[in-house]
Amino acid sequence: MIIEELKDNEIPVIAEIEKLSFSKPWSEENIRSSFNSKSCKFYTAKTDIIVGYIGVSIAADEGYILNVAVRPDFRGRGIGRKLVTFLIEKYADSLRFITLEVRPSNISAVKLYTSLGFEKAGERPSYYSNPVENALLLTKYFNSKLEI
Numbered sequence: 001m002i003i004e005e006l007k008d009n010e011i012p013v014i015a016e017i018e019k020l021s022f023s024k025p026w027s028e029e030n031i032r033s034s035f036n037s038k039s040c041k042f043y044t045a046k047t048d049i050i051v052g053y054i055g056v057s058i059a060a061d062e063g064y065i066l067n068v069a070v071r072p073d074f075r076g077r078g079i080g081r082k083l084v085t086f087l088i089e090k091y092a093d094s095l096r097f098i099t100l101e102v103r104p105s106n107i108s109a110v111k112l113y114t115s116l117g118f119e120k121a122g123e124r125p126s127y128y129s130n131p132v133e134n135a136l137l138l139t140k141y142f143n144s145k146l147e148i
């Protein structure tokens with residue numbers, strides 16, 4: 001498996017994985033608009049097909065994970081962990097922290113992030129709809145930047 005930057009012609013595949021993964025998926029247009037923004041980067045995990053992706057938005061020295069998803073038939077094989085680890089390693093030297101929002105009921109995602117050093121930083125009440133749920137804010141700080 002390789003991880004590389006998303007290409008323009010692959011956006012429909014990402015939109016398809018979104019539909020299979022979220023109750024309120026990003027549309028192809030939403031993804032394309034972030035893809036075209038200089039502050040956002042998307043990476044895909046590939047075997048002979050695209051099996052997952054991760055998107056990050058960068059503002060100064062802060063990173064915000066937009067979305068991570070793995071094709072349902074490829075879950076539980078370490079791909080999600082590889083995508084998040086890839087992002088951590090890629091940005092550990094240039095960012096102060098990476099943060100994200102997640103549904104507390106999304107046990108597999110919460111376990112994945114906390115096992116990689118993300119810690120609870122707060123909650124946003126009723127952040128999600130369909131169904132309504134608070135968002136858990138999880139943040140991973142990079143030590144090198146904390147010493148400054």
Ligand SMILES: CC(C)(COP(=O)(O)OP(=O)(O)OC[C@H]1O[C@@H](n2cnc3c(N)ncnc32)[C@H](O)[C@@H]1OP(=O)(O)O)[C@@H](O)C(=O)NCCC(=O)NCCS
Pocket residue numbers: 021022067068069070071074075076077078079080081082100101102103106107108109111112115
């Ligand atoms: C969350 C998601 C990206 C994880 O991807 P994945 O490839 O299945 O995850 P991995 O196989 O790399 O597992 C990594 C860790 O996640 C946790 N995990 C994964 N599946 C799990 C499950 N069914 N139950 C509990 N924990 C689980 C475990 O901690 C696991 O580590 P371990 O295997 O060492 O125990 C995937 O489930 C997904 O696409 N979900 C739908 C989209 C989503 O919710 N994205 C996150 C939004 S914030």
